[in-house]
Amino acid sequence: MAQNDRVAVWGGEPKPLMPYSPAIAAGGWVFVAGQLASDFVSGLAPEAGGDGRNPNSYNHLELQSRYVLQNLEETLKAAGCDIGTDIVRIYQWFTSPHPTIEEFSRGNSWPQISITPYLRTRDEFVHPPRPASTGMGIRESGLLVNKTILEVDMIAIPGGGSVGFEVPDGVASPLAGYSPAIRRGDWIFCAGEIPVDWSGDFNQPNNMGPPSGIAPDARINPYFWYGSEIESQTDFVLQKLEKIVNSAGGSMKNTVKATVYLASPNDFEGMERVWKQWFPKDPPARVVIPYMGLGGMGSRIEIALKVLADDASIKKETIETSDAVEPPWHEPQAVKAGDFLFMSTAMAYDEMGNLPKSVQRHPEFPWYKQPPKLQMEYLMENTAAICEAAGTSLENIVRRQCFHDDFTHFQQSIEQWSTYFPGDRPASTTLEIGGPLQVPGAQFILDLIAYVPPK
Helix, strand or coil, X not given: CCCCCEEEECCCCCCCCCCCXXXXXXXXXXXXXXXXXXXXXXXXXXXXXXXXXXXXXXXXXXXXHHHHHHHHHHHHHHCCCCCCCCEEEEEEEEEECXXXXXXXXXXXXXXXXXXXXXXXXXXXXXXXXXXXXXXXXXXXXXXXXXXXXXXXXXXXXXXXXXXXXXXXXCCCCCCCCCCCEEEECCEEEECCECCECCCCCCCCCCCCCCCCCECHHHCCCCCCCCCCHHHHHHHHHHHHHHHHHHHCCEEEEEEEEEEEEECCHHHHHHHHHHHHHHCXXXXXXXXXXXXXXXXXCCCCEXXXXXXXXXXXXXXXXXXXXXXXXXXXXXXXXXXXXXXXXXXXXXXXXXXXXXXXXXXXXXXXXXXXXXXXXXXXXXXXXXXXXXXXXXXXXXXXXXXXXXXXXXXXXXXXXXXXXXXXXXXXXXXXXXXXXXXXXXXXXCCEEEEEEEECCCC
16 A cells, blocks of 8 residues: 555454444554444354353453454454554443443543453553553443443554653553553654552542542542642643653644543533643644543543654644634644644534534424434534645545434434545444533534545
8 A cells, every 4th residue: 555545444354334444544554443342243243242151151341352352453454554563542442331421420430340351351462562542431322232342443553663651750650551652653642641640549548538549639628619620630630641741752732632531521611721721822633522431430531642752754733724613612623743634523513612503403393304414514514624724635534433422313423424435434433422512412522533645
């Protein structure tokens, strides 16, 4: 494949039912779609536990993990990649009945699960330095195939040679065996960071409230009416990331893309206040996703970054166009760096942060129009204008993650989405997270990356 091609990759994995490609190769990177433990014929694949075996005799997370990773290995092999050495970024989604939406609204993001069976299996496939990682709990109904409990997607760069960075002095080491940062060429990929010290005080007296995994410097004193948990945690996480980025040869000012995972949309305003202090000018592209189950009890936020190294041969460029809606928050429409365009939150909002009237049903005509299709059409019109301003087009989108408030909107939205891709369709991951989203009435959030062919 030539460097300036954008092509779909098909290996030996089961053929998906959704209109997406198992992987898209472009610009020297490979974007791999979310993989479920399904054969897309019977539902849960027999060898992943769908053959009716006794769940008390087998660990179903381990069975599904092995099936998923074996299929991902085949897809990567077809793209010229080695699953052991070429992954730079990995995303894992684990279902759980907790937290409920009510628990999320109280700031409780604890999924009450153990992912150790997955980690044991992952370590058989993925070698050190392991890729920067994000692991999230999502609602029990959050995957598109019944009885599946895990979805994994990833970004890989063929050729090996990643440099892994341990945490610098003063930052606690994660427990899951991933690299806090991976450098590959001009790029630094940071794992998702949460406001914990990976120690906790579950058996120790705590004069700042109940025992917690939250680092002391990220807490507020619950016995006084001062402070904001989300602001304190956001600032602490960004401090951690700054130290990690610096140790890998980068700086926060060169952040190209940030993904922010929140317990609740109620935490958005506090996070935003701190974000403006850290990125007063030229903020990175940013996607914010609520209702995420986080891997440290008491955490309300996780942040992951893609950063250009200080000695990178490419520069980041903020993309803005009057032909697309201006985000009402402190984020640009998109940021371009090298051959890739990273979009900010794609959601049905107007410049006041409200649901546009054009995507709503008239209250006196409740059975007319199809809001999921209208919202997707609205997003894609905006995305097309942003792509054009960056020197690319919708057809060059390589990766999407889609987060639904309710899967009842899925079929209409994906049908509309697929109309924009007459050729190879982007790699895709689709999850249900619950609602309402940060814009009431919005039905999904898109996180998009596009390829910008060299001129």
